[in-house]
Amino acid sequence: MPSSRKLFSDSKKVIPSGVNSPVRYFEPYPFFTKKSKGSHIWDEDGNRYIDFCNGYGALLLGHRRKEIIQAVSKQLTQGTLYCTPTQSELELSKLIIGNFPSIEKVRLVNTGGEATMTAIRLARGFTKKKKIIKFEGCYHGAHDSVLVKAGSGSAHNGISVSDGGLNEVSKNTLVVQYNNAEDLEKTIRKNKDVAGVIVEPILANMGLILPENNFLSDIRKITKENNVPLIFDEVVTGFRVSPGGAQKHFGIKPDITTLGKALGNGFTIAAVGGKKEIMDLLSPGGKVYQASTFAGNPISVSAAISSLKTINKIKNRLYAKLEKYNLLFTRALDDIATDMKIPHQINSTSSMFQIFFTNKPVINYQTSKNANAKKFQKMFNSLLKNGVFTAPSQFEVVFLSDAHTQTDLNKALDSYQIALKSVKN
Ligand SMILES: Cc1ncc(COP(=O)(O)O)c(C=O)c1O
Known part of the structure; x- marks a missing residue:
């Protein structure tokens, strides 16, 4: 991603660590966003990502609603x-x-x-x-x-x-x-x-x-x-x-x-x-x-x-849809990880979920800290390479929005499948 790399290198000279909020940084450098619409976000190099970060939960109704x-x-x-x-x-x-x-x-x-x-x-x-x-x-x-x-x-x-x-x-x-x-x-x-x-x-x-x-x-x-x-x-x-x-x-x-x-x-x-x-x-x-x-x-x-x-106008459809999509997605993800024999936990509710690489249920700070963060990082990098942008940290969450479609989720699931293979190896 030559444009993002150059922009990051220039940004570091004038913005501390090159980012305006710490969680935006990831190795080796974050992509720089040019625009967003609906369920997608585009970087300065022309790559399009399905947005599973969604403004850290802010974009419930999707980009540019x-x-x-x-x-x-x-x-x-x-x-x-x-x-x-x-x-x-x-x-x-x-x-x-x-x-x-x-x-x-x-x-x-x-x-x-x-x-x-x-x-x-x-x-x-x-x-x-x-x-x-x-x-x-x-x-x-x-x-x-x-x-x-x-x-x-x-x-x-x-x-x-x-x-x-x-x-x-x-x-x-x-x-x-x-x-x-x-x-x-x-x-x-x-x-x-x-x-x-x-x-x-x-x-x-x-x-x-x-x-x-x-x-x-x-x-x-x-x-x-x-x-x-x-x-x-x-x-x-x-x-x-x-x-x-x-x-x-x-x-x-x-x-x-x-x-x-x-x-x-x-x-x-x-x-x-x-x-x-x-x-x-x-x-x-x-x-x-x-x-x-x-x-x-x-x-x-x-x-x-x-x-x-x-939200109030479409609430019946909105929350039912988000819940259904989240449930279908996390079930499918669970099946893939189980088939690959990857120790994992998936916590999910309404329109949010996260996968942890651990055998033990994640119920508090310590059990979350015990999950394998290196594997999460590997998964994040692979997802990004394959067109899905999630928050770069294990300690964040995947957020779905009303703009996500079944097609987005099918594509994202394919990317998770590849990412989980990379975690296994
Ligand atoms: C639960 C919770 N409270 C407060 C905040 C702080 O919000 P802001 O980043 O808008 O200051 C956050 C940010 O992520 C949060 O997740």
């Missing part, structure tokens, strides 16, 4: 930024609240990280307590409170994973094991200073890890009994798992919810919402400060309104 492009084009003729309230923000807020019964009030922000940062500050402001509990392996953005690492075992104080990240901040983040409600209960009991618990209801940042049996209902019960606000980080799962996110799917009501990604179907927008009594603490009415020049910007808001209206 007609309804969204029309809405955004119309807004472009009206203005791009006002920094005043707009009727559109009101309309979008009502749409979000309509889909998420746990959300009584919502504030629009720009990114998922901004949403979780605000959610955590709200929890601290509400409880006047300090400590946050997160689950091992969950990712909530690149800010100090959640960018923490803990050893295996339970309830470690967080240590920043980043130079420059303050341990004075991250030591207030306690890390417990995903799919282990007992661990959470013990930690809450031991620490009287817990301001909130944040969780990805479906863990999509260690590959894909599903919540076991009563895990989510148990952590809801534990947090309620201990008066600790529960934050569902639905930046990935919101609108993707159902029109009302994972909370609707599992029938659980958190106190605070964060949304992003599929909310704008490719445009920069996110949201934090929840109970009135918590949300009303936000400034200027309350004392929890949060602000942004670009929050509620008319372009992203028009994209999100169109996105949510489209």
Whole structure:
């Protein structure tokens, strides 16, 4: 790929590591994208890929979805930024609240990280307590409170994973094991200073890890009994798992919810919402400060309104189709890997899946870490060579979109078959 190679070499001179987000880098160099449409993405060398990365889950409706492009084009003729309230923000807020019964009030922000940062500050402001509990392996953005690492075992104080990240901040983040409600209960009991618990209801940042049996209902019960606000980080799962996110799917009501990604179907927008009594603490009415020049910007808001209206209009067909495609694809993939006698696990739900090269079920951070990442890398490289773009890391997820067709999936399956052969050898 001579064009991508040259562009990467030039980019490295002016952009740190040549990329604007770390996960975009892979060896020997990432392809540079020229355009996208529907279920495909094209690089600067003219190669076309079936897109299984889909903006890390953002593009639920596919690239350049007609309804969204029309809405955004119309807004472009009206203005791009006002920094005043707009009727559109009101309309979008009502749409979000309509889909998420746990959300009584919502504030629009720009990114998922901004949403979780605000959610955590709200929890601290509400409880006047300090400590946050997160689950091992969950990712909530690149800010100090959640960018923490803990050893295996339970309830470690967080240590920043980043130079420059303050341990004075991250030591207030306690890390417990995903799919282990007992661990959470013990930690809450031991620490009287817990301001909130944040969780990805479906863990999509260690590959894909599903919540076991009563895990989510148990952590809801534990947090309620201990008066600790529960934050569902639905930046990935919101609108993707159902029109009302994972909370609707599992029938659980958190106190605070964060949304992003599929909310704008490719445009920069996110949201934090929840109970009135918590949300009303936000400034200027309350004392929890949060602000942004670009929050509620008319372009992203028009994209999100169109996105949510489209989702709500086609929801019966949309979620049934995605689920069916995902099920058929992962079953076929499982058959291929089994026939080849490759030790593997496939975790999948709604429109997401991941394959791990391991004998043991993948249910938390450690079991995901134990899978063979080298084999995953081999598979990724082969898939790319054969026209399928997945996220380059074992710890990401394959996302399907409404734009994928049966033909795309058949082609992708052929590529996986070749890729799995390369893994076997
Ligand atoms: C569950 C979850 N929360 C928050 C974030 C951060 O979102 P953003 O990258 O928009 O800041 C991500 C990003 O991948 C995520 O997966």
